[in-house]
Amino acid sequence: xxxxxxxxxxxxxxxxxxxxxxxxxxxxxxxxxxxxxxxxxxxxxxxxxxxxxxxxxxxxxxxxxxxxxxxxxxxxxxxxxxxxxxxxxxxxxxxxxxxxxxxxxxxxxxxxxxxxxxxxxxxxxxxxxxxxxxxxxxxxxxxxxxxxxxxxxxxxxxxxxxxxxxxxxxxxxxxxxxxxxxxxxxxxxxxxxxxxxxxxxxxxxxxxxxxxxxxxxxxxxxxxxxxxxxxxxxxxxxxxxxxxxxxxxxxxxxxxxxxxxxxxxxxxxxxxxxxxxxxxxxxxxxxxxxxxxxxxxxxxxxxxxxxxxxxxxxxxxxxxxxxxxxxxxxxxxxxxxxxxxxxxxxxxxxxxxxxxxxxxxxxxxxxxxxxxxxxxxxxxxxxxxxxxxxxxxxxxxxxxxxxxxxxx
Numbered sequence: 001x002x003x004x005x006x007x008x009x010x011x012x013x014x015x016x017x018x019x020x021x022x023x024x025x026x027x028x029x030x031x032x033x034x035x036x037x038x039x040x041x042x043x044x045x046x047x048x049x050x051x052x053x054x055x056x057x058x059x060x061x062x063x064x065x066x067x068x069x070x071x072x073x074x075x076x077x078x079x080x081x082x083x084x085x086x087x088x089x090x091x092x093x094x095x096x097x098x099x100x101x102x103x104x105x106x107x108x109x110x111x112x113x114x115x116x117x118x119x120x121x122x123x124x125x126x127x128x129x130x131x132x133x134x135x136x137x138x139x140x141x142x143x144x145x146x147x148x149x150x151x152x153x154x155x156x157x158x159x160x161x162x163x164x165x166x167x168x169x170x171x172x173x174x175x176x177x178x179x180x181x182x183x184x185x186x187x188x189x190x191x192x193x194x195x196x197x198x199x200x201x202x203x204x205x206x207x208x209x210x211x212x213x214x215x216x217x218x219x220x221x222x223x224x225x226x227x228x229x230x231x232x233x234x235x236x237x238x239x240x241x242x243x244x245x246x247x248x249x250x251x252x253x254x255x256x257x258x259x260x261x262x263x264x265x266x267x268x269x270x271x272x273x274x275x276x277x278x279x280x281x282x283x284x285x286x287x288x289x290x291x292x293x294x295x296x297x298x299x300x301x302x303x304x305x306x307x308x309x310x311x312x313x314x315x316x317x318x319x320x321x322x323x324x325x326x327x328x329x330x331x332x333x334x335x336x337x338x339x340x341x342x343x344x345x346x347x348x349x350x351x352x353x354x355x356x357x358x359x360x361x362x363x364x365x366x367x368x369x370x371x372x373x374x375x376x377x378x379x380x381x382x383x384x385x386x387x388x389x390x391x392x393x394x395x396x397x398x399x400x401x402x403x404x405x406x407x408x
Contacts, residue, residue, distance in 0.1 A: 001028075001033045001053070001056075001057050001059075001257075001258075002028050002033060002234065002257050002258050003026055003028040003033065003056070004232065004234060005107070007056060008026045008028070008107060009111060010056075011026060011052050011053075011055075011056050012024050012025075012026060012108060012111065012113040013113070014052045014055070015035070015037065015048060015049065015052050015113075016113050018045070018048040019040075020039050020040045020041045020044045020045045020048060021037050021038075021039050021040075021045050021048060021049075022037075022038045022039060022040065022115070022117065023037065023038040023108075023113060023114050023115050023117055023118045024036065024037045024038075024108065024113050024114070024118075025037075025104050025105055025107075025108040025113070025114050025118055025122075026104060026107075026108070027083075027100065027101060027104040028104070029096075029097065029100050029257075031089070031145065031257055031274050032083075034083070035049050035052075035053070036076075036080060036118060036121075037049065037118075038115075038117040038118050042072055046070065050064050050065055050068070074303060074307065077121060077124075077303050077306050077307070078299060078300070078303045080121060080122070080125050081124065081125050081128045081129075081299045081302055081303060082296070082299050083097065083101065083125075084097065084098050084101045084122075084125035084126065084128065084129045085098075085125075085128055085129040085132040085133075085295060085298070085299060086098065086129070086132075086138065087132070087138075087292060087295055087296065087299065096144055096172065096173075096176075098126065098129045101122070101125065101126075102122075102126070105118070105119070105122045120306075120309075121306065124302050124305070124306045124309075125302075127302065128298060128299055128302040131298050131302075132295045132298050132299070135294065135298065136291045136294050136295050136298075137291045138291045138292070138295060144173070144176055145173065145255050145274060145277060146173050146174075146176035146177040146180055146228070146230070146255060147176070147180045148277050149177065149228060149253040149255050149272065149277065150177060150180040150181055150184065150228075151180075152253070152272065152277070153165075153226055153228075153251055153253065154184055156251055156270075157225070157226075157251070159184075160181065160184040160185065160186040160226075161184070161185040161186070162185065162186070162187060163186050163187065163225060163226060164186070164187040164188075164189065164224045164225075164226070165181050165186045165187065165188055165189070165224070165226035165227070165228060166189050166191060166212075166217075166220045166221070166224050166226065166227045166228070167181070167188060167189070167190050167191065167227075167228045167229075167230070168191045168217065168227065168228070168229040168230065168231060168237065168238070168260065169191070169192065169229060169230040169231035169232070169256070169260075170190055170192035170194070170197055170198045170201045171230060171231065171232055173230035173255055173256070174190065174192075174228070174230040174231070175201055175205070177228045177230060177255070178190060178201075178202075178205050178209065179205055181228075182205060182206050182209075186226070187208075187210075188202075188205075188206075188208075188209045188210070189209070189210045189211070189212050189220060189224075190202050190209060190210070190211050190212070191211075191212045191213070191214060191216070191217055191220065192211065192213075192214075193213075193214055195211065195213065198211045199211055214237075217237075217238070217242070218242045221238065221242055221243065221244075221250075222243070222244040222246055224250075225248060225249060225250050225251060226250075226251055226252075226253075227250070227251075227252040227253065228252075228253045228255060229252070229253070229254050229255065229256060229260035229261055230255045230256050230260070231256055231260050232256075233256070233258075233260060234258060235258075236259065236260065236261065236262030237260050237261075238252075238260060238261045238262060238263060239262045239263065240262065240263055243263055243269070246268065246269075247268075248268065249268045249269075249270070250268060250269045250270070251270050251272070252269065252270070252271045252272070253271075253272045254271060254272065254273045254274070255273075255274055256274075257274060259273060261273075315370050315371055315373070315383075318370065318383055318386060318387075318392070319363075319367050319370060319371075321390075321392045322363060322366070322367075322386070322390060322392070323359075323360075323363060325390060325391075325392065326359040326362075326363060327356065327359065329359075330352070330355040330356065330359055331352070333355075334348065334351055334352060334355060337351075370382070
């Protein structure tokens with residue numbers, strides 16, 4: 001299911017080519033793939049999304065449909081805010097997710113797949129995440145899948161001091177694994193494809209870190225007890241033919257999605273994957289239950305605020321349309337009155353001022369009441385009624401596609 005940049009580009013293009021989908025973002029991290037869309041019709045858009053995922057993954061449409069979690073409208077916004085605030089991660093409070101969401105949004109925006117609507121949702125998500133970080137202890141105890149893997153290795157071995165750990169991959173997760181290992185006084189060897197990049201990352205972490213090439217990986221796998229694999233490869237990079245018998249216990253941690261390690265636990269080899277870390281996530285959640293309650297209260301507030309903003313934007317065009325229609329009616333009737341001689345031409349400006357004053361006074365109370373409804377669920381039905389009663393055009397509601405039955 002995981003997406004590299006090339007697959008993202010192709011799938012986003014396919015999604016936004018569908019007439020029901022206006023904007024799209026793909027979030028693909030070490031333990032999640034999410035499609036975030038702004039759409040005209042949810043059921044029709046869902047079909048297009050599952051078809052695009054089927055083409056990308058070669059998984060069956062029905063299989064994808066059965067396994068997927070679907071969120072619409074308020075639920076979708078709440079979910080996006082929860083994810084960005086690191087409340088929906090395997091490790092609650094994982095510090096990398098907000099940056100990953102920003103990268104996903106930037107990629108979609110830079111390539112023309114994300115516009116005003118999803119950008120605004122994401123702005124609320126980033127503000128929400130910042131408030132969660134500032135007002136809860138979750139953000140003050142930074143953790144990640146890499147840190148959980150290192151902690152588990154420490155529990156298995158008792159101590160990591162002077163233990164040599166092989167870290168495969170010099171990306172974000174591999175770098176984090178190195179930092180946590182270094183904090184536990186482990187010896188580290190980073191295996192990377194680009195020697196220059198790997199050397200630079202190693203130097204930034206600690207001068208004592210060694211580097212190795214992928215050609216050396218088979219030897220390293222069979223001579224050291226600890227391996228942490230975190231590459232962006234789309235296929236297994238550690239395979240059965242690379243594993244040789246050893247007379248010591250080995251602990252391998254595959255913290256990549258899709259999996260780097262195509263080997264299962266056997267004998268004195270224990271392989272731990274991202275899925276195996278979910279039990280730790282449950283413990284993590286229980287330990288932070290009180291903080292999570294505060295965080296979810298913040299998420300709820302920002303979700304409500306987002307829809308208040310939408311309703312507020314809907315009020316102003318509605319009021320403007322009412323005033324424009326009243327003004328136009330006054331001008332039409334004044335022109336008729338002048339033409340028929342009911343009003344002298346030289347009195348036109350004075351009468352116009354009088355008419356404008358009258359319709360403004362007449363519309364003052366409806367205007368105040370409409371603005372008061374901007375935070376109420378009644379606004380949508382009221383807006384529809386006013387559009388019908390006064391014959392207002394679609395321009396009266398600039399965010400028509402945000403209506404709950406049209407927005408996913």
